[in-house]
Amino acid sequence: MIDLRSDTVTVPTDGMRQAMARADVGDDVYGEDPTVNRLQDMAAALLGKRAALFVPSGTMANQLAIRSQTQPGQEVIVESKSHVVRYEQGAAGALAGVQLHWIAGDRGLVTAEQVETAIRPKDPHSIPTALICLENTHNAGGGTIYPLSTIEKIRAAAVKHGIPMHLDGARLFNAVAATTLPAAAYAQHFETVSVCLSKGLGAPVGSLLISSDLQLIDRAKRFRRMYGGAMRQAGILAAAGIYALEHHAVRLKDDHEHAKRLARLLQAIPCVRLALQHVETNIVIFDVVDHRLTPPEIVAALKAQGVLVNAIGGQSFRAVTHLNVTGAQIDQAGAIVARVLT
């Protein structure tokens, strides 16, 4: 099976499993797991920040960022197709008691003008804007990369209004691999950044919340405990994260080449619509137009031939390249999709 549904399907490599087996561990609730501490220090340094907190999921990292930087009854500016809006089960409302103010981006990317328009005036009637969240790369936008210049402009607007910024960087290292900019170049514009170790980086579990505000990290630690995310001998998992950052971050560019290769193969199929220039990282979004099969039938037909992709609404499909898909499998997948659709 060639599984292109998501980069979350990656499984630990042999080297990663060995690193996990060898990990020194302790009780992380006491702050005594040396491997967790090493991962946190390493991630903070990579992003040019002072501290990091290891958490079970990207959702928890985002939610701790929101909870730690807002009060109930405040508002958070988010892009309308962002993970925080679509895939976190309403946690911002349910757990932090904040209201989300959606603004629609172009393939997930918003402009400084849009953000500034969305910031509420400070008057007796308006809800206070407490936080601005961006997502880089943008998942539902198709793995799109925020130009640094756009982030700088949004940052200038945020600073002008005194509002902190959070980056959902679940796939920040994909942006880093694609642009060769250091992660810190992005991170410098945000009070908090979340990164996922379990997407293209290939760790089985784990995300980090990263910030230079030590009090904020302390608050987030308390909420992590409240949300059930405090772990004990988590060094086994952190070792996978360290291995991922040391060995797998550099190979994300292979996934990007594979995505372009797959996109070119798909583009050659008559009923497929796809903009090659929109394939910026490891996500390929394509439409199948005027086909006798419905999207669920297309997914099933591809599955029967050994290719897994996701239907994502309308005529659109998503294929994601990752660690466990080789170049040869990309060619194979392209041929199978062509056969099934033609």
Ligand SMILES: *Cc1c(COP(=O)(O)O)cnc(C)c1O
């Ligand atoms: C995957 C993802 C997350 C985190 O997902 P979890 O399944 O909770 O780890 C957060 N943001 C984005 C953009 C993602 O793609």
